[in-house]
Amino acid sequence: MHENQPRTSTTDTLPEVITRYLNAHHTHDTATAMTAFTRDATVIDDGNTYDGTEEIKAWLDRTATEFTYTIHLTDAQQTDATRYIATHHLEGNFPGGTIDLRYQFTLSDDLVERLVIEP
Template identity: 45%
Template sequence: MSPNGFPDLPVRVRTYLDAHARHDVPTAADCFVPAAVVVDDGRTHRGRDAVRAWLDRTSTEYTYTTTPLTAVPHDDRHWTVTQRLDGDFPGGTVDLAHAFTLDDDGRITELTIAPCG
């Protein structure tokens, strides 16, 4: 089983989650298409350079651990993965839904991260 706890996830989603948890920005960024869009914390990041900058910031801004909660396939291209983050950020604990959209080759085209509930 992969460190993210979801062995049935598409390979790029699994690779992204594992790499992000290890703060491996180059590997995580390579999971996205060049024109990818990431929406997180009320901000939209467009293009691989902006996504890489977002990954750099989110990998170092706080110290946290992740616990996999659910992984729901909506179809071959759309997955929602929910993880619990515990760390030194405001509030200390949050459950986040990661909504992934993939292209025909399984690369991430869109990722929207939002608190659950």
Template identity: 55%
Template sequence: MSPVTLDTLPQAVTRYLAAHRLHETAAELANFTPDATVTDDGTTHSGIDAIERWMNRTAAEYSYTIEPLAVHETSDREYTVTQRLEGDFPGGVVDLRFRFTLRDGLIERLVIEG
């Protein structure tokens, strides 16, 4: 893994991160391939409809702020952004790795893990 900056991430990742910070579901979804998958809390959500349900549920469940801590490029298609979330969820603060895999300029896979 090599460190990069937020400014040098592919556009789909930077657009997703900006929309995610603002909890703008439609803007987040626009960065995914139609057959994308998101894995969060050990559960995989496949396809845009399932991802949208996951986004709406998590946005309604807790209030939180997001601060990027580190950005790494794993390959020309894979990027990891470590972010600190602070909010009203159990524990109140958590650092999560958002692992992105891209295809044709869009997010094909997102894995979120602690």
């Protein structure tokens, strides 16, 4: 396999910190989700940037109550030594009703340093 080609993964092969975050986020367990991030992590979601634990916690709390939706993993890839993409299909009461989102994780010292969520 060429070194720069993404490797398809399953939830079983995603790093523990990513599955911990995803599971906690899906169950609205903000405290556990926060354990996945570095202190100076950045999250970019819906065009907004959240820097550091206080902003990320506020974002997690808001997203847990803003809409009701179902979510399931449709694809997972490792793109390099520290980057992973987990694609999810969401259906719910948000504008448009369905969307596929790519959760792009960058890890540092086995924690999430950066998360970008976009279609």
